[in-house]
Amino acid sequence: MSKTIIDKLWDSHVVVNEENKPDLLYIDLHLIHEVTSPQAFAGLREKNRTVRRPDLCFATMDHNIPTIDRFNIKDETSRLQVETLEKNCEEFGIQLEGLNSEQQGIVHVIGPELGLTLPGKTIVCGDSHTSTHGAFGALAFGIGTSEVEHVLATQTLWQNKPKQMKVNIEGDLGFGVTAKDVILWFIAKFGTNVGTGSIIEFSGSTVRGFSMEERMTLCNMSIEAGAKASVIAPDETTFEYIQGKRYAPENQDFKQSCERWSKLASDPEAKFDQVIEIDASEIEPMVTWGTTPSMCLPVSGVIPVKDPLSTNEEEQALQNALTYMGFNGNERIEEISVQHVFIGSCTNSRLSDLIEASKVVEGSKVHPDVRAIVVPGSQAVKREAETLGLHQIFLDAGFEWRESGCSMCLGMNDDIVPEGERCASTSNRNFAGRQGKGARTHLVSPIMAAAAALKGKFTDVRSVLPVKELEVNRYAGV
Structure with a gap:
């Protein structure tokens, strides 16, 4: 039976499947930051639970951090959230890239640059723009605080399988037109609800020609089109980016991983619930004027x-x-x-x-x-x-x-x-x-x-x- 990349990612992570019920998915990587995690850790303590797989969790500080005099957090709530994350990670044995770390940064930037984000993974974070990691051929989506607690405790998550949408972008972009313009144009044309209830696969010659940074921009803002997540099939561009990253496979393991990752691409006869075709030459530099990305x-x-x-x-x-x-x-x-x-x-x-x-x-x-x-x-x-x-x-x-x-x-x-x-x-x-x-x-x-x-x-x-x-x-x- 022909499968989409979304089918392959989803099916390979199902732990429990019962008719007319959500699937229980195994989570390969849980990214954590200071804003959405405090209540989740507090919930673990209240229920006398531990973190199931601290080795599959990775934390950083990004939302509240001053970008001038970064060690002087003046806002009381922000400082408390940062200090709480430090204590929680120390108590539960989770790796933290804090303010003193040379690897600190925005969670959706450092995951890929450290090689934590890899094709074939399921990735969650208490942040809606976790869809960014789908650029690598990962199933990545944001979760709420109660779900953060569930993943910490079980390394699994109950989820209903979304519908599947394919957005095929063909042709060359004009001079001065970037991946940011592509996703803004898409949302402007089709609206902030076009992807509601769906995972989007971005495909086509335009997408294949994008660098990994451009692909991440595209997937990052797919959530603004209402999508649950988005994904791009991994290819040589993906593998070249990953090779040599700190936590990426090495040597023979890397070669074998690339062979396995190459098979994630949607089968030629795979069916989607909706397909949208886009001519890249129609897109111009874009500017939002209103209060949603569709404006x-x-x-x-x-x-x-x-x-x-x-x-x-x-x-x-x-x-x-x-x-x-x-x-x-x-x-x-x-x-x-x-x-x-x-x-x-x-x-x-x-x-x-x-x-x-x-x-x-x-x-x-x-x-x-x-x-x-x-x-x-x-x-x-x-x-x-x-x-x-x-x-x-x-x-x-x-x-x-x-x-x-x-x-x-x-x-x-x-x-x-x-x-x-x-x-x-x-x-x-x-x-x-x-x-x-x-x-x-x-x-x-x-x-x-x-x-x-x-x-x-x-x-x-x-x-x-x-x-x-x-x-x-x-x-x-x-």
Whole structure:
């Protein structure tokens, strides 16, 4: 019987299967951070339980960490969460990459760069953007705090098998168009509910041509299309990225693993519940204008006023978004000024993202009305970027160069966008208040963010540099 990659991943991890009931899945890797784990560990203590497989758990600190003076956490709740994670990991024997670690970073950045994320694994974390790891051919999804406790106690998780969607992307992307633009375009066209109840497999020549960093960006934001998870079949690009990573298989074990991983690809005759075909040449650099990732337009676009075919509910959502974002409608995207630029987050803080952005800003200056910050996704990314001199390029241009962490992606640390001000952000969510009370977030790619920093407003990055000077970097990662 022909199977999809989703079938193969799911079926190989089923521990218990009963008709009309959820499946019990074995979990290969449990990633932990400071925000969603305290109650789970407390639950273990209350029930006098231990962690079933501490060797399959891996923890770091990212959401609450200051990116300036990182050891001085001023917020009481944030400091308590960090200290609690340290105590919990010590008590239950879980490896922690804390503030003193050279491997600390955003959980969805360090998992892949350390070789913890591997094809064929089931991976969970108390964070919705765990879908990032699906770029490696892993079944990876976010879980709630009660589920975190269940996995800690049993190394298993009850789950209903979702539907399966295939998104096939074919063709070459145009100059200045990135993986971030692809996923923003997809959500804008098909909506934030298109993937609801489904796991998405991304496929096609465009996806095969992506670097691992680009694939991670694609999978990272699939959750914003409503998907449970997303996955990309592992190939030579995947294997090349993994080889030599700290926790990856070595020598003969690596060769045998690659042979096994190659068989994960969907069978040619495998059936999906839904298939969507996309022509990559249609996609342009994108900018969100509203309060969901689906409220997104090409940089050449004009903010809508009213859709005569919309329902009353949709009309109200449009008006609410316009009010919150401070728009009347009919504004051109390229007329929108920004006061902040954030290059970072688990979506776009990897080395290749910083390389691409640095090419845009090199030799130029940040607009005087803009505060721009760059936050590497991990300490390893930061070290490698500094070795390449990227930090000096950003500093010379007027950017702030920070320590690793989630930073301005969400309002859980010191990096907040003031009320009523706009931020061109490479993060994944533009919900109301996401970057601070009253903050107005616009999602863009790293190179679009860099261009906005220089111009003080959204600018088509394709007009900033000649084609020959801006080539999408395919760096294989640290």
